[in-house]
Amino acid sequence: MNHLLADPWLRFILVVAIKSGVLIFIVITSFAYLMLFERKILAWFQLRLGPIWCGPWGLLQPAADAVKLVLKEDLTPRDADPLIYRFAPAIAVLTSVLAYAAIPFGTFPDGSPVAIANLNVGILYILAAGSLGVYGIALGGWSSQSKWPLLGAIRSTAQMISYELAMGLSIIGVLLLAGTTNLSGITAAQSAHHVWYILPQFVGFLIYFITATAETNRAPFDLPEAETELVAGFHTEYSSLRFGTFFVAEYINMITVSCVATLLFLGGGDGPFLATLPLLSVAWFVLKVMVFLFVLIWMRATLPRLRYDRLMAFGWKVLLPVAVLNLLVTAAIVALVKA
Amino acid sequence: MVVLFWVCAIVLVGTAIAVVGSRQPVHSVVGLIVNFSALAVLFLTLSAEFLAMMQIIIYAGAILVLFLFVIALLTVGNQPIETGEGRLAHQTVPAIAAGVAALGLIAFGVRTAWSQSAASPPADLGTVPAFGTALLTTHVFAFEATAFVLLVAIIGVVLMAGRKEIRF
Numbered sequence: 001m002n003h004l005l006a007d008p009w010l011r012f013i014l015v016v017a018i019k020s021g022v023l024i025f026i027v028i029t030s031f032a033y034l035m036l037f038e039r040k041i042l043a044w045f046q047l048r049l050g051p052i053w054c055g056p057w058g059l060l061q062p063a064a065d066a067v068k069l070v071l072k073e074d075l076t077p078r079d080a081d082p083l084i085y086r087f088a089p090a091i092a093v094l095t096s097v098l099a100y101a102a103i104p105f106g107t108f109p110d111g112s113p114v115a116i117a118n119l120n121v122g123i124l125y126i127l128a129a130g131s132l133g134v135y136g137i138a139l140g141g142w143s144s145q146s147k148w149p150l151l152g153a154i155r156s157t158a159q160m161i162s163y164e165l166a167m168g169l170s171i172i173g174v175l176l177l178a179g180t181t182n183l184s185g186i187t188a189a190q191s192a193h194h195v196w197y198i199l200p201q202f203v204g205f206l207i208y209f210i211t212a213t214a215e216t217n218r219a220p221f222d223l224p225e226a227e228t229e230l231v232a233g234f235h236t237e238y239s240s241l242r243f244g245t246f247f248v249a250e251y252i253n254m255i256t257v258s259c260v261a262t263l264l265f266l267g268g269g270d271g272p273f274l275a276t277l278p279l280l281s282v283a284w285f286v287l288k289v290m291v292f293l294f295v296l297i298w299m300r301a302t303l304p305r306l307r308y309d310r311l312m313a314f315g316w317k318v319l320l321p322v323a324v325l326n327l328l329v330t331a332a333i334v335a336l337v338k339a
Numbered sequence: 340m341v342v343l344f345w346v347c348a349i350v351l352v353g354t355a356i357a358v359v360g361s362r363q364p365v366h367s368v369v370g371l372i373v374n375f376s377a378l379a380v381l382f383l384t385l386s387a388e389f390l391a392m393m394q395i396i397i398y399a400g401a402i403l404v405l406f407l408f409v410i411a412l413l414t415v416g417n418q419p420i421e422t423g424e425g426r427l428a429h430q431t432v433p434a435i436a437a438g439v440a441a442l443g444l445i446a447f448g449v450r451t452a453w454s455q456s457a458a459s460p461p462a463d464l465g466t467v468p469a470f471g472t473a474l475l476t477t478h479v480f481a482f483e484a485t486a487f488v489l490l491v492a493i494i495g496v497v498l499m500a501g502r503k504e505i506r507f
Contacts, residue, residue: 084369120466124392128379131400135372138404142365142411150411157408161401168396181467 019116023100031251032062038297045301066244074240077144084143089238089245092136096252098129103259104184106269106281113184114282122183123171126260130215134160136249137217141234152233155308156217162315163214163221169323170207173330174264177201187268198265203326205265207319209295212257214315217250219300221311258292259285343384350377364410368403375399387465 036051036058043050051058076085102122104113112118119125134157141153174197175181178189190196198205214221235246262268266288269281306314350373357370375398382391463469474482 081363081365084365119388121388121392124389124396124467128392128395128400131396131404132372132376134400134404135407138407138411139365139369142407154408154411157404157411161404161408164401 016116020101023116024097027097027100027252027255028248030255031248032066034251034255034293035065035247036061037293038300041294041297042301045298069244070241072240074242075237077146077237079145080237081143081145084139086242088136088140088143089242089249091139092133092249093245093252095129095132095136096249096256098132099126099256102126102183103256103263104187104268105259106283106285107184107278109278115184118184119182121181123175123181123186123260123264126183126256127168127171130253130256131164133215133249133253136246137234140238140246144234144237146237148236149234152236156234159217159221159311159315160215162312163211163319166207166315166319166323167211167215169320169327170204170211171264172327173201173204176327176330176334183263184268187263187270190267191270196265196267196270201265201326201330203322204330205261207323207326208264209261209292211315211319212261213296213299214311216253216257216296218254218296220303220305222305254293254296255289258289258296261292262288340384343380347377347381347384350374351381365407368407368410371406372399372403375403382465385465386460389465389467389470 039061040050040058051061054060054064076082101116102119102125104115104118104122106114108114137156137160138153141149141151141156144150174186177193177197177200178186180186180189235243238246262285269285271280271284273280274284354370354374354377358367358374361367361370375394379391379394379399382388382394461469
């Protein structure tokens, strides 16, 4: 064991593997309790109690749900493409977990970020992982070889490509202000400027938040799985653990976009009392992420689903031009200030 | 790094063969996605981090989604489309000839570039600032010319696809 640890490459791989394992455990656990959190909050919005029977305050409900899903029969439609049908949920959850390699959750006392990797192109990496996320849905819907999943998958693909564009443009405004694509660099720039970018980039923030909701297929943009018209959308044919895997991917994506919004617009782990206790930054970060998650659930409880043509028109005719305008104005101001 | 190169190389060649060889168009697209992702990893080993991310965001994430979108719309069934009457005949010999010619051309280009390359690249090679500066100063003509060509292509597509709706 000692001579193994002496090799720098093996040690590096081992450290990354352990960090990833811990992080994946944390992410999956937070997914489970995010689902309980959502069910409780939705219940209160509708004057219900929500889950109360499994454990105190329903705290064991996620475990009960998991056991139920695992015990169900795993069905594969006769005409399904067997290979892709089996792999699609795995692709969905893999691409959703990928993003966490680059997210800094706070800063250590020595100033280094709490993250697996401190990438120079961190925000681009997260966008890349997100852009691959559509394949889980598209391939899952196509491989089921049945009409509702196919319609759901096609809708979702069209929606995700359309909204990805405005999302990318809304992020560039922040990159111009921070002057870096490194995520911990962006949060450091916000601390250095003494302003969270939600103030100077409020339009960018609104566009990011709307497009992020659409990217994660959350209400009011949950057209790909509109129950009233498409049964359950792209995962209609899926059952048991494979269905659960799609669920995991969707909720992990929700946490990811909340993390990115916190990093780009709310200063990441920035907050009071950091001078005395630097690791408090992780707590501030988690608190801000939870605010975003609450807003996402709040929107689901309050807003009705958009009609599909309205959704596309809104993306292309409102969000995209406003994002371009925001980018141009930001670029002009940054250039003027530098000159 | 050498191990990573060989893993990527094997994945690249394997998926490239899968793209050409598979009977099901969607399988070809999946092969191409894996191929482009492996190519991005190869870019990373050459310290071209910005290029690697763009390879995934634009090619693997956007263009291939459109491929999949069109193929899923056109071929809902599991049956491959090229087995019927409309299949092109006598393709093997010209395809092999063209492939060998392209490979020779690439090998010649790589050999020429190899003999001219500097011993060690600058430290900031491939970072976002270095890439952007090169793109918008040294190579700005090629950059703008490409943008113009793409604009022409877009206008052409709109004209051809939207012809039915234009009534004078």
